[in-house]
Amino acid sequence: MTKIALLPSGSVSDEAARYLFEGQEAQYEYHKLIANVFLSTANGTTDYSIIPIENTIEGSVTLHTDWLVHEVDLPIQAEWVYPSIQNLISRKEEVTDENNKLDYGRIVKVLSHPVAMAQCLQYLREHLPHAEQEHVSSTAEAVRIVRDNPGKGWAAIGTTIAAANNGLEILEQGVTDHDNNFTRFLLVGNRPFTERQSDVQKTSILVTLPEDFPGALSQVLSAFAWRRINLTRIESRPTKKKLGTYYFFIDINMSLDSVLLPAAIEEIEALGCQVRVLGSYPSFTYPINEG
Numbered sequence: 001m002t003k004i005a006l007l008p009s010g011s012v013s014d015e016a017a018r019y020l021f022e023g024q025e026a027q028y029e030y031h032k033l034i035a036n037v038f039l040s041t042a043n044g045t046t047d048y049s050i051i052p053i054e055n056t057i058e059g060s061v062t063l064h065t066d067w068l069v070h071e072v073d074l075p076i077q078a079e080w081v082y083p084s085i086q087n088l089i090s091r092k093e094e095v096t097d098e099n100n101k102l103d104y105g106r107i108v109k110v111l112s113h114p115v116a117m118a119q120c121l122q123y124l125r126e127h128l129p130h131a132e133q134e135h136v137s138s139t140a141e142a143v144r145i146v147r148d149n150p151g152k153g154w155a156a157i158g159t160t161i162a163a164a165n166n167g168l169e170i171l172e173q174g175v176t177d178h179d180n181n182f183t184r185f186l187l188v189g190n191r192p193f194t195e196r197q198s199d200v201q202k203t204s205i206l207v208t209l210p211e212d213f214p215g216a217l218s219q220v221l222s223a224f225a226w227r228r229i230n231l232t233r234i235e236s237r238p239t240k241k242k243l244g245t246y247y248f249f250i251d252i253n254m255s256l257d258s259v260l261l262p263a264a265i266e267e268i269e270a271l272g273c274q275v276r277v278l279g280s281y282p283s284f285t286y287p288i289n290e291g
């Protein structure tokens, strides 16, 4: 039985996990905090952690990226994309008028995960500018808090499953500011993911440039460019050691088993850069591309 650590039941992570592991025997271990999701796999209690890493509207989830890099050493075993459908959730009787129509004025506070909230900022500005916004550790946690605080005019942004699990109602469906809102999830852990095959393989590396080397980044990129290796993302994050020093998180559309990629990495190391491979893994799009 595969054991999987993730954010609470009814979170987008929970929906996404069930999608990847559909039809397989999996046991889910839910945690309120992403730190405990990572630690559960790092200390061997679970085989994998499910980590939301990037969203169409909000971009990278930097807290999670930093945990992956600084706090744990868990290889990436798969990535997949899953739609983030967010809804405004509360109790109808609390926030509707005599004609049973939603009265935004009765909502005094909206709770959600910061990344989910950021996906709905225009909606909130337009309809709920007066409402306080409170960030909590997951969308599922936001819905649970609203359930436990009746009569206060609180609403959550979260999933349909979380609303149903907590006996609350969807006041408005699909409240994100853009359609086609997807989140990219990583499966991290020490066990290779062989349950599903994909025709797309990716590799993620972390590159630290040598100090005082003009043009170093350009030379790193040219090691990929002249080999015609396709990069899908490059992101800089602070090393946290000294102001102004960064490492580069690079996603590459190629397996580490290919001849080209190890040669490119060798060339980059020869420039004096440090390279850490974070994983080489199958990549699944939505709906899942099995190949």
Ligand SMILES: O=C(O)C(=O)C[C@]1(C(=O)O)C=C[C@@H](O)C=C1
Pocket (backbone or CB within 6 Å): 007, 010, 011, 012, 013, 014, 052, 053, 055, 061, 084, 113, 115, 116, 137, 138, 139, 140, 183
């Ligand atoms: O709170 C949740 O439901 C989560 O799974 C977390 C998370 C995230 O951290 O990016 C995942 C996807 C959503 O788009 C918003 C929040």
